[in-house]
Amino acid sequence: MRQQPLLTTERLVLRPLELSDAPKIQQFAGDPNIANGTINVPHPYDDGVAGQWIGKNIAGWQSQKSAIFAITLKSNNQLVGCIGLHNIEGETAQLGFWIGVPYWGKGYCTEASARIVEFGFRRLNLQLLYARHLSRDSAPGKVMQKIGMRHITTKNDAARVNMITENVEYYELGVLIEA
Numbered sequence: 001m002r003q004q005p006l007l008t009t010e011r012l013v014l015r016p017l018e019l020s021d022a023p024k025i026q027q028f029a030g031d032p033n034i035a036n037g038t039i040n041v042p043h044p045y046d047d048g049v050a051g052q053w054i055g056k057n058i059a060g061w062q063s064q065k066s067a068i069f070a071i072t073l074k075s076n077n078q079l080v081g082c083i084g085l086h087n088i089e090g091e092t093a094q095l096g097f098w099i100g101v102p103y104w105g106k107g108y109c110t111e112a113s114a115r116i117v118e119f120g121f122r123r124l125n126l127q128l129l130y131a132r133h134l135s136r137d138s139a140p141g142k143v144m145q146k147i148g149m150r151h152i153t154t155k156n157d158a159a160r161v162n163m164i165t166e167n168v169e170y171y172e173l174g175v176l177i178e179a
Contacts, residue, residue: 004016004061004067004069005119005123007069007115007116007119008074008115009111009112009114009115010074010111011073011074011075011108011111012071012072012073012074012108012111012112012115013072013073013074013077014069014070014071014072014083014112014115014116015069015070015072016058016061016069016070017054017057017058017068017069017070017082018054018070019051019054019055021050021054021070021079022050022051022054023050024079025050025053025054025079025082026045026047026049026050027100028079028081028098028100028101029041029045029050029098030044030045031100031101033101034098034100034101036137037098037134037137037139037140038098038134039132039133039134039159039166039168040096041098057084060086064088065086065087065088065089066084066085066086066087066088067084067085067088067093067116067119067120067124068082068083068084068085068086069082069083069084069112069116070082071083071097071099071108071112079100080099080100080102080103080108081097081098081099081100081103081108081109081112082097082098083095083096083097083098083109083112083113083116084096084097084116085116085119085120085124085126085129088124088126091125091126091127091128092126092127092128092129092130092174093120093124093126093128093129093130094129094130094131094132095113095116095117095120095129095130095131095144095149096131097109097112097113097116097140097143104139109143110143110146110147113143113144113146113147114146114147117129117147117148117173121174126174127174128172128173128174129149129172129173129174130152130170130171130172130173131144131149131170131171131172132168132169132170132171133168133169134159134166134167134168134169135154135166135167135168135169136166136167141169141171144171145171147173148173149171149172149173150171150172150173151169151170151171152170152171152172153169153170154167154168154169154170155167155168155170
């Protein structure tokens with residue numbers, strides 16, 4: 001089985017997740033602002049959830065179903081968030097990401113997203129990437145647009161988050177829509 005690579009950008013290193021990341025992931029993902037802005041991050045973020053999530057994603061790399069990376073700063077190796085490709089099936093995958101609140105507004109998410117898209121197309125030979133975000137939070141959509149994704153549709157009442165039904169925005173990028 002091939003080893004998950006390190007991916008670099010000007011300011012970041014995207015590296016495989018490690019179990020030692022669990023406390024920092026729990027701290028960041030446990031922030032209500034992260035759970036409130038995402039579809040899949042639970043709140044409260046209980047003890048043990050981060051370790052289980054890391055284990056699931058390490059296994060996902062081995063089974064070639066996901067490629068999830070810790071986003072770290074080149075300058076000091078500080079973990080600032082996570083990014084990856086989920087639901088890899090055939091030539092498609094779903095892009096997902098989150099950045100710890102103290103690191104919002106610094107362009108890390110856009111920088112990491114551009115690199116993971118390049119990795120998906122060039123190294124994993126994907127042909128189509130898709131992503132989604134809650135309609136009420138436009139920030140993820142701005143990242144998606146900056147990396148070239150195209151808004152496809154809005155689905156009303158498409159997700160249930162914290163007992164509330166939410167509208168969801170859908171984006172795509174790939175050979176299938178660039179032609």
